[in-house]
Amino acid sequence: MxxxxxxxxxxxxxxxxxxxxxxxxxxxxxxxxxxxxxxxxxxxxxxxxxxxxxxxxxxxxxxxxxxxxxxxxGQPNPNNIQEVKRKVFAADMELAQGLVVSFADANGGEMPGVIAEIGEEIVKVDFNHPxxxxxxxxxxxxxxxxxxxxx
Missing domain, CATH: 3.10.50.40 (Chitinase A; domain 3)
Incomplete structure (x- = not known):
């Protein structure tokens, strides 16, 4: 060597x-x-x-x-699952469990989230790394x- x-x-x-x-x-x-x-x-x-x-x-x-x-x-963090009001999403947007949606973070950057649960008023979005x-x-x-x- x-x-x-x-x-x-x-x-x-x-x-x-x-x-x-x-x-x-x-x-x-x-x-x-x-x-x-x-x-x-x-x-x-x-x-x-x-x-x-x-x-x-x-x-x-x-x-x-x-x-x-x-x-x-890392391990999934339950605090990274956020509740988002349904009205935040465009009315014509077809939401589905598992759909990846891009959100703006506090610094104006993009942050992907996965639709975890869809309710009448609230949509749970998982921001943990997939x-x-x-x-x-x-x-x-x-x-x-x-x-x-x-x-």
Missing amino acids: TNDVLAVGAGMEVTLHFALTLEDGAVVDSNFESKPATFVVGDGKLLPGFEQAIFGLIAGDKKAMHIPPEQGF LAGREITFEVEIVSVKPATTH
């Missing part, structure tokens, strides 16, 4: 192929059939639990790791690892 082989760690730029799979084998996201993703460890593009899982890997490594909810998308509470298999193939460059 030569000195110029770099491992995934803090301050490194990592290019990888990945797949996220649920317990039932359903693929949530994958870029194995397309261009690899590049990020800098700690830049927030990858959840910390996923970053930690690939620490120490080098270019060419392939690995599948089990990510529990606590290291992935993968909250789910165990994820994180499969990676490390394409390259190099020191991050600052612009």
Whole structure:
């Protein structure tokens, strides 16, 4: 092994192929059939639990790791299920359980919510991440690892 082989760690730029799979084998996201993703460890593009899982890997490594909810998308928070008045939605909007609706957050950004329950006056909207509470298999193939460059 030569000195110029770099491992995934803090301050490194990592290019990888990945797949996220649920317990039932359903693929949530994958870029194995397309261009690899590049990020800098700690830049927030990858959840910390996923970053930690690939620490120490080098270019060419392939690995599948089990990510529990606590290291992935967290556990569902009952406080993230909000009651919204039915009249907030457009009158001609067809609401259905499971429908993803975009809301404006306090900063004017978009925040997706899933319709959980529809009542006459109140609609319950779940703002938890859709993968909250789910165990994820994180499969990676490390394409390259190099020191991050600052612009």
